[in-house]
Amino acid sequence: MTQSAPLHPVQMRHPDLARLVEHFYEQARQDPLLAPVFARITDWPHHFRALTAFWATQLRGRGLYRGAPIAVHHAMRRQLAPEMFERWLALWDAATAQVMGAEDAAALQAHARRIAAVMQAAIFDGADQ
Numbered sequence: 001m002t003q004s005a006p007l008h009p010v011q012m013r014h015p016d017l018a019r020l021v022e023h024f025y026e027q028a029r030q031d032p033l034l035a036p037v038f039a040r041i042t043d044w045p046h047h048f049r050a051l052t053a054f055w056a057t058q059l060r061g062r063g064l065y066r067g068a069p070i071a072v073h074h075a076m077r078r079q080l081a082p083e084m085f086e087r088w089l090a091l092w093d094a095a096t097a098q099v100m101g102a103e104d105a106a107a108l109q110a111h112a113r114r115i116a117a118v119m120q121a122a123i124f125d126g127a128d129q
Contacts, residue, residue: 014052014055014056014060016099016100016104017052017055017056017059018048018052019099020055020095020096020099020100020108021048021051021052021055022048023095023098023099024091024092024095024096024099025038025044025047025048025051027091027094027095028088028091031087031091033083033084033087034084034087034088034091036079037076037079037080037084055108055111058108058111058115059104059107059108059111073119073122073123074122074123077123077124080123082120082124085116085119085120088112088116089109089112089113089116092108092109092112093109093112096108096109
């Protein structure tokens with residue numbers, strides 16, 4: 001695993017999600033289509049903490065996530081393409097099935113599909129704006 005910093009409280013409260021986030025991004029960072037997008041991230045321990053908090057909020061209705069993922073992804077719209085979302089979802093489905101129990105994996109996959117649809121609409125609909 002990439003993480004070298006001590007676990008953050010959100011990671012200690014949600015160790016399953018912390019494992020999932022790290023496992024997924026290890027795969028995504030090696031994927032030929034997605035790796036260039038993730039190469040811009042320099043503080044992986046911070047990114048892991050933020051994403052663990054994000055998914056804890058999505059799955060369990062609580063967490064410490066305070067961010068603006070649509071705005072962040074919209075700012076990167078020139079580096080993104082719709083097929084990247086499909087690849088992200090395929091890797092996410094595989095990672096959730098490997099790391100999580102069946103019920104949580106299904107819930108995370110459903111959340112990811114809804115989030116991807118919202119993000120794609122925000123990023124690509126009227127992209128010339």
